[in-house]
Amino acid sequence: MSQAANPAGNDGGTTRRDFLLYASAGLGAVGTALAVWPFLDSMNPAKDVMALAVIEVDLSPIAVGQAITVTWRGKPVFVRHRTQDEIDQARSVSMSALKDPQPDEERAPRPEWLVQIGICTHLGCIPKGQKPSDPKGDYNGWFCVCHGSHYDTSGRIRKGPAPTNMVVPQYAFLDDTTIQIGEE
Amino acid sequence: MSSTPNPVWSNRAIKWVDRRMPIFTLMYNELVVYPAPRNLNYWWNFGSLAGIALVILIFSGIFLAMYYVPHEDMAFASIERIMRDVNYGWLIRFIHMNTVSLFFLCVYIHIFRGMYYGSYKAPRELLWGIGVIIYLVMVGTAFLGYVLPWGQMSFWAATVITSLVTPIPWVGEDLAIWLWGGFGVNNATLQRFFSLHYLFPMVIFALVFLHLWALHTTKSNNPLGVEVKKKADTLPFHPYYTMKDAFGLGVALIALAFFVFFAPNYFNHAINYVQADPMVTPEHIVPEWYFLPFYAILRAVPDKLGGVVLMFLSIAIWLALPWLDTSKVRSGRFRPLFKWFFWLLVIDFCILTWLGAMPAEGAYVTMGQWATAYYFAHFILILPLLGWFEKTKPVPESISAAVTAGHDKEAAA
Numbered sequence: 001m002s003q004a005a006n007p008a009g010n011d012g013g014t015t016r017r018d019f020l021l022y023a024s025a026g027l028g029a030v031g032t033a034l035a036v037w038p039f040l041d042s043m044n045p046a047k048d049v050m051a052l053a054v055i056e057v058d059l060s061p062i063a064v065g066q067a068i069t070v071t072w073r074g075k076p077v078f079v080r081h082r083t084q085d086e087i088d089q090a091r092s093v094s095m096s097a098l099k100d101p102q103p104d105e106e107r108a109p110r111p112e113w114l115v116q117i118g119i120c121t122h123l124g125c126i127p128k129g130q131k132p133s134d135p136k137g138d139y140n141g142w143f144c145v146c147h148g149s150h151y152d153t154s155g156r157i158r159k160g161p162a163p164t165n166m167v168v169p170q171y172a173f174l175d176d177t178t179i180q181i182g183e184e
Numbered sequence: 185m186s187s188t189p190n191p192v193w194s195n196r197a198i199k200w201v202d203r204r205m206p207i208f209t210l211m212y213n214e215l216v217v218y219p220a221p222r223n224l225n226y227w228w229n230f231g232s233l234a235g236i237a238l239v240i241l242i243f244s245g246i247f248l249a250m251y252y253v254p255h256e257d258m259a260f261a262s263i264e265r266i267m268r269d270v271n272y273g274w275l276i277r278f279i280h281m282n283t284v285s286l287f288f289l290c291v292y293i294h295i296f297r298g299m300y301y302g303s304y305k306a307p308r309e310l311l312w313g314i315g316v317i318i319y320l321v322m323v324g325t326a327f328l329g330y331v332l333p334w335g336q337m338s339f340w341a342a343t344v345i346t347s348l349v350t351p352i353p354w355v356g357e358d359l360a361i362w363l364w365g366g367f368g369v370n371n372a373t374l375q376r377f378f379s380l381h382y383l384f385p386m387v388i389f390a391l392v393f394l395h396l397w398a399l400h401t402t403k404s405n406n407p408l409g410v411e412v413k414k415k416a417d418t419l420p421f422h423p424y425y426t427m428k429d430a431f432g433l434g435v436a437l438i439a440l441a442f443f444v445f446f447a448p449n450y451f452n453h454a455i456n457y458v459q460a461d462p463m464v465t466p467e468h469i470v471p472e473w474y475f476l477p478f479y480a481i482l483r484a485v486p487d488k489l490g491g492v493v494l495m496f497l498s499i500a501i502w503l504a505l506p507w508l509d510t511s512k513v514r515s516g517r518f519r520p521l522f523k524w525f526f527w528l529l530v531i532d533f534c535i536l537t538w539l540g541a542m543p544a545e546g547a548y549v550t551m552g553q554w555a556t557a558y559y560f561a562h563f564i565l566i567l568p569l570l571g572w573f574e575k576t577k578p579v580p581e582s583i584s585a586a587v588t589a590g591h592d593k594e595a596a597a
Contacts, residue, residue, distance in 0.1 A: 043376065045366045069463065073367045076463050122488055124347040124368070125340065126465040146344065146469050147483055148544040163351065163488045 054182030056174065059113065067130045069118060072181050076126055077169060078118040078142075079179075082153065087111045089140060090154035100164045104154040107168050115171050115179065116155045120144040122162035127151060142166070214400055219418035220425050221406035223583050227301075228404070228425075229432035230294040235392060236433060237287035242385050244280040245329075252332065254378035256371040259334035260459040278448040279440075284326055285451050286440050288474035291319060299505070300526050302514035303405040309506040311398035316502045318391045321384055323475070323499075328381040330472060334374060335456030340469050342369045342377070348482075351489035368462065408586055409515025410579060417583035468543060476540030477533055481559070483544045484552035494556065501563045508563055510571025518577040522570055529562045 055072050057079060062068055067080040082090075090104040091111075108114045120127050122144065128134040129142030129151070137143030137150035139158045144151075149160030156165040171181040191212045193199040202208045251270050253262040266273035295315070298304055304312035331342040346363050350356040365372030403412060412418055419425070443450055451473060455466050471479050481498050485491035501508075516523050535555045542548040580586035 040362075043365055044362050045364075046372070049366050049370075049372070071463065074370055074462060075368055119368075122347075123344040124350075125344065125469065126463065145467055146340075146465065146544070148549075161483070161486055161488055161491060 054180060056178055056180050058178055060177040064112070069130055070181075072117075072169065076118040077181060078114070078116050078130060078155070078166075080114045080130075082108070082112050082114055086140070086153040090152060090156075093152065093154075093156075097158075099157050102154075102156060102165055104156075107154050107156070107165070110173070113179075114153075114155060115181070116166040116168050118142075118166065120146065120149055120162055121157065121164045121166060122147055122149050122160070127166075214396075214421075215426075216420065216422040218400065218421040219412065219415070220404055220421050221412055221583055222417060222419045222424075223406050223408060223587060224404065224425065224428075225407050226428075226432065227293070227297040227407075229429055230290045230297065232429045233432060233436050234287060234290035234294055236436075237283050237290055238385065238388060238392065240283045241280060241287060242389070244276050244283065245382075245385065247276050248280055249382065252378075254332065254375050256334065256374055256460070259332065259374060263333045274448075275444070278444045281452065282440060282443045282448065284329070284472075285443070285474065286436060287322070288326070290436075291322065292474070295319065295502070296530060298405075299529075300516040301405055301407060302409050302509070302511075302516065304506045305409075305509065305514050306506065308398070308402050308405065311395065311402055312506060313503055314391060314395045314398055316499070318388055318395060319502075320499060321388050321391065325381060325384040325388065326472070326474070328377045328384065331374065331377045332381060333456060334460045336458045336460055336464075336466050337453045337456040337469070339369060339460035339462065340465055341471060342373060344469060346373070348492050348495075351492055353489075405514065406583060407515060407517060408580055408583055409513065409517070410581075410583055410586070413582045414584065470541050473537065473541075476538075477536035478540075480536040480540035480552045481556045483540075484549065484556040494560075498556075498559060501560070505563070505567075509567045511567075511574065511576070512571070513576040513579060515579075518579050519570070519574055520577065521574045525562060525566050525570065529559070532558050532562070 055070065057068075057070050057077075059079065059081070062079065062081045064081050065083050067078060069076045069078055071077070080086075087104070087108075090108075093104075095101040095103070104111070107116070118126055118130070123146065125144050125146035127137075127142035127144040127149070129136045135143045135145070137159075139150050139152035141153045141155060141158075142151040143149070144160065144162065147161050149162035150158050151162075151166060152158050154165075155168075157163070169181050170183060171179050174180050190206075190209050193202055193208060198208050248266065251262060251266050251273065253259055263277070266277055268274075270276075298312060298315070327341070327345055331338045346360055346369065349359045349363065352359060361367065363373070364370060365376065406412075453470065470476075478495050478498055482491045482495040485494050511519060511522065513519055516526055532555055536552070536559065539548055539552045539555060
């Protein structure tokens, strides 16, 4: 076997046979990778799931100080009609005190309305703080009971393991009392 | 070392098969005359017990799958149907649920037994490593299975655990969406979890055979940590250890039956009998008891990525154990200092278990941090240093020497 049987044998150097071996193995590897991709991609969200989910929310029944939770793409969205106190608290914080610095003006272009995805950025629990009886944490906003993250009245992370503020989804005011959440 | 001659089969059917595929000879050599050290104590029962637990789980799981419906609208109700309407469905499900606890208990004892008696040391590093991988696949399988009843704890455990990938830089978010098949835990998640929960036990089963292959190549370690040197050091596996294992199995099955019949939900959480609600997170998300130490480590770190990394490292570090332990002496019996540190590690592990069930606030967090620090210190500081500083006791020259002439030596030790 081996060297002696190699007709192109030129004592151990690279041969055409080596080239053919590497080329076929390489092609086989690429082919296998291509064949695996459809299976991996099949686990991504299906087209019906990806179909744009856009919802409209009527803000008119939400009084000052009240909050509602709506469902968008299977996730809870917190819509809060903030009191002047809450707005002042959110806007008076210095950026250096924040773990994930972001001005409240950016998170709530219309200060009385705060719209955010109500999912703790730590490990995906839904923070408490929507109901008047809920614990609101040390910063009067939301408190995640799973692992103890405290959010302020702007939904920004202030204390605990969550790395970032609660996410503000893409939304737009259609008129003064209606918002549309989702793209377009 | 003894090597018994291959058996001569008198039954003609057995002889016919064995000539073409020597499966009977294999079983005879590995299960009947297999030379096991003569001094194995009851801590050596837990490997085979874990194997039997795996078989019970696979068997009961096959029957549950005949009635279970992996769909977000029907999963919860199908479990209730199994409990109320399917003949003996309640029994099969309670056996399946409680055997998981038996399985993990056996495996934890098996792992700590290996740590005390140095069963991971050369030439058993691969045997040990395959075992660690089996444990990792077990963790995955148990998690997947816990999601299937689609109760509140199922849903939120799935959310928290799949979210562990989100802090991975750049790809984390996309990876989570890929795992979910949606923007959060949803029906697609449940269906793939069912598919994988059926697959993984088969993978474990195959890995167990690799584990046994490595075991029967290097042979069993023993309480003295001295290699088998002559035939007098061993006993044939059958009947000596088949009997000893059978006795242990009897005790374990009585304990299992106690929980199945008298406290079937002892290890379960009441809130998991409330159907999954993606809009309400339960007050306290507590994993099953066998995950608590690692959950405590996850929560001890105030940084999201750091917590996840440390939790995985806390298990992965076992893979490096054969190289972290620098002591030449295998068994803890001859290591006067190691003995203490071993039991400190066991206590630390129990404290972590307890902390994992406590709320993540105040003193619990601080205690969790100290307990986590000690856990890692044991592996990366204490074990490597002990090998250099510890003055070990004399190791007997052979197993039989210790058994026969060693009574006074044992008494003096």
